[in-house]
Amino acid sequence: MQVSKASTKSRVALRQERNREALVQAGYTVISQKGIDSATMQEIADLADVGAGTVYSYFKSKDDLAVSVMERVMHNLALRIEEVTNTFADPAQVYAFGIRTVIDHATGDMRWKQLLNRPEVIADAMFRCMGPFAIRDLENATQAGRFKVVDARLTWQMASYAIVGVSLAITKEHLPPSLIDETVVRLLCMTGIGEAEAKDLASRPRPALPPEKSRL
Amino acid sequence: MQVSKASTKSRVALRQERNREALVQAGYTVISQKGIDSATMQEIADLADVGAGTVYSYFKSKDDLAVSVMERVMHNLALRIEEVTNTFADPAQVYAFGIRTVIDHATGDMRWKQLLNRPEVIADAMFRCMGPFAIRDLENATQAGRFKVVDARLTWQMASYAIVGVSLAITKEHLPPSLIDETVVRLLCMTGIGEAEAKDLASRPRPALPPEKSRL
DNA sequence: AACGAAAATGAATGGTATTCGAGTTTGAAT
DNA sequence: ATTCAAACTCGAATACCATTCATTTTCGTT
Numbered sequence: 506m507q508v509s510k511a512s513t514k515s516r517v518a519l520r521q522e523r524n525r526e527a528l529v530q531a532g533y534t535v536i537s538q539k540g541i542d543s544a545t546m547q548e549i550a551d552l553a554d555v556g557a558g559t560v561y562s563y564f565k566s567k568d569d570l571a572v573s574v575m576e577r578v579m580h581n582l583a584l585r586i587e588e589v590t591n592t593f594a595d596p597a598q599v600y601a602f603g604i605r606t607v608i609d610h611a612t613g614d615m616r617w618k619q620l621l622n623r624p625e626v627i628a629d630a631m632f633r634c635m636g637p638f639a640i641r642d643l644e645n646a647t648q649a650g651r652f653k654v655v656d657a658r659l660t661w662q663m664a665s666y667a668i669v670g671v672s673l674a675i676t677k678e679h680l681p682p683s684l685i686d687e688t689v690v691r692l693l694c695m696t697g698i699g700e701a702e703a704k705d706l707a708s709r710p711r712p713a714l715p716p717e718k719s720r721l
Numbered sequence: 722m723q724v725s726k727a728s729t730k731s732r733v734a735l736r737q738e739r740n741r742e743a744l745v746q747a748g749y750t751v752i753s754q755k756g757i758d759s760a761t762m763q764e765i766a767d768l769a770d771v772g773a774g775t776v777y778s779y780f781k782s783k784d785d786l787a788v789s790v791m792e793r794v795m796h797n798l799a800l801r802i803e804e805v806t807n808t809f810a811d812p813a814q815v816y817a818f819g820i821r822t823v824i825d826h827a828t829g830d831m832r833w834k835q836l837l838n839r840p841e842v843i844a845d846a847m848f849r850c851m852g853p854f855a856i857r858d859l860e861n862a863t864q865a866g867r868f869k870v871v872d873a874r875l876t877w878q879m880a881s882y883a884i885v886g887v888s889l890a891i892t893k894e895h896l897p898p899s900l901i902d903e904t905v906v907r908l909l910c911m912t913g914i915g916e917a918e919a920k921d922l923a924s925r926p927r928p929a930l931p932p933e934k935s936r937l
Numbered sequence: 938a939a940c941g942a943a944a945a946t947g948a949a950t951g952g953t954a955t956t957c958g959a960g961t962t963t964g965a966a967t
Numbered sequence: 968a969t970t971c972a973a974a975c976t977c978g979a980a981t982a983c984c985a986t987t988c989a990t991t992t993t994c995g996t997t
Contacts, residue, residue, distance in 0.1 A: 515994080515995075516993085516994065516995090517943075517944075517993080517994070517995085520944090520945095520993095521944085524945095545983090545984065545985085546984075546985060546986080547984080547985095550947095555945075555946085556945055556946035556947055557946080557947060557948090557985090557986090558945070558946060558947065558948095558986080558987075558988080559944080559945050559946065559947095560986095561985090561986065561987080562944070562945075566985080566986085567984095567985065567986090622841075623841075624840050624841040624844070624882070625838075625840040625841075625889065628840070628886060653916050655903050655906075656900060656903055658896065659887070659896060659900050659903055659904060659907070660907060662886055662887055662890050662895075662896065663883040663886060663887055663904065663907055663908075664883075665886065666840070666844075666882040666883050666885060666886025666887070667879040667880075667882050667883045667886075669882060670844060670878055670879060670881065670882025670883070671875070671878055671879055671882070673841065674878050679878075680874065680875060680878065684872060684875050687871050687872055687875055688875060688879065690871075691875070691876060691879055691911050692879075692911075694910055694911050694912070694913050695907050695908075695910050695911045696910070697910050697916040697919075699915060699916075700869050700913040700915075703913075731963080731964080732962090732963070732964085733962085733963065733964090733974075733975075736962095736975090737975090740976095761952090761953065761954085762953075762954060762955080763953080763954095766978095771976075771977085772976055772977035772978055773954090773955090773977080773978060773979095774955080774956075774957080774976070774977060774978065774979095775975080775976055775977065775978095776955095777954095777955065777956080778975070778976080782954080782955080783953095783954065783955090
């Protein structure tokens with residue numbers, strides 16, 4: 506039965522928490538520097554200061570680790586966005602601010618470039634981690650009569666892949682960064698709001714994001 | 722100096738053509754059966770009846786071969802679509818028919834499922850191979866006053882990734898196939914045509930595609 | 938203090954993309 | 968017809984890691 510230990514957590518549980526956290530951090534550091542393919546499990550394990558085999562008691566595979574890394578990135582950004590938008594009155598503007606901010610980060614932050622090389626991983630992470638917010642916004646805006654979205658999940662699935670595709674094209678310089686505005690307009694058009702309204706929404710002033718909490 | 726040979730092509734050039742063709746065919750066969758990752762260069766080389774090392778005088782890498790395979794698939798489908806749509810009067814309908822047909826194939830043809838596992842490869846191939854047609858259609862429809870597309874390249878970049886994303890979600894059963902209609906509507910909305918018109922366009926009857934030329 | 942289950946370790950394994958030196962083919966020149 | 972160098976092909980050997988697993992270490996319990 507349970508004993509002494511003031512803390513509810515055993516030493517093992519604490520170490521496991523540290524290890525998992527260290528692995529996600531290390532994974533992020535290495536992957537955002539060299540890309541998933543060039544990152545080796547050895548390097549990540551070394552940086553996290555655990556044995557190479559230990560990684561596999563925390564993650565099923567290299568890809569599984571990468572998924573966790575990207576989910577973390579997405580979740581953190583989603584929370585920072587939420588901190589700004591929860592003061593907005595117009596649900597359509599919340600959505601517009603969200604997608605705009607994601608694209609800005611994806612194209613402006615060097616650390617995202619390598620992550621984009623696995624579009625399905627990052628798009629899926631985006632779909633899952635930001636989905637609860639994005640889908641809620643799409644539905645709110647639809648109920649408010651601003652958007653005309655039939656299936657918010659579908660719309661967000663399309664949007665997340667489109668965002669990744671455009672971000673990739675911009676970082677690879679197939680498209681100029683100046684097209685970000687137009688990208689937002691197009692994504693808003695997708696919601697059925699109409700072109701004029703979309704342009705208006707996209708050009709609203711955008712407050713600054715709060716700073717990152719940790720190194721992620 | 723040039724001798725006899727009626728044909729302008731040397732024996733080497735002919736063999737190289739055969740080899741490249743055989744490799745693309747073999748690559749398609751193997752990859753669409755087992756997916757890029759499980760497909761081995763050895764198996765592809767064997768099926769194409771060339772040495773394993775020879776593949777590398779035709780393609781820089783496994784991925785490079787995969788790109789050629791997908792480009793071929795896309796190009797063939799683009800031509801088949803073109804054969805139907807070149808009789809259409811409305812350029813907007815040409816675009817609508819195109820995206821609809823691509824999604825139908827991506828989700829309905831078992832052979833595409835494996836290809837979708839490399840979204841950036843297939844989306845890029847789609848962008849490049851169908852782009853000339855799609856971009857032309859977007860511009861025609863815009864000039865005709867049907868669409869309101871500012872940058873057709875951007876719109877097609879977004880559309881190609883969104884198509885791949887939705888197709889993936891449907892084949893993985895994260896979304897029901899019944900959402901294909903709505904997907905087309907959303908992609909049309911992206912062109913700025915407005916929701917009502919988009920729905921009308923998406924529900925037009927669609928003629929059948931001509932049969933595949935070869936085994937691709 | 939001693940035990941044993943759970944967790945961690947890192948050397949060994951296995952699978953395969955890619956390289957490379959040897960062997961072949963080709964076709965212009967003789 | 969023969970020759971020869973260049974171009975091409977071959978497949979065995981290499982290199983590289985993700986992943987596994989036999990061994991060692993840790994830690995809560997007795």
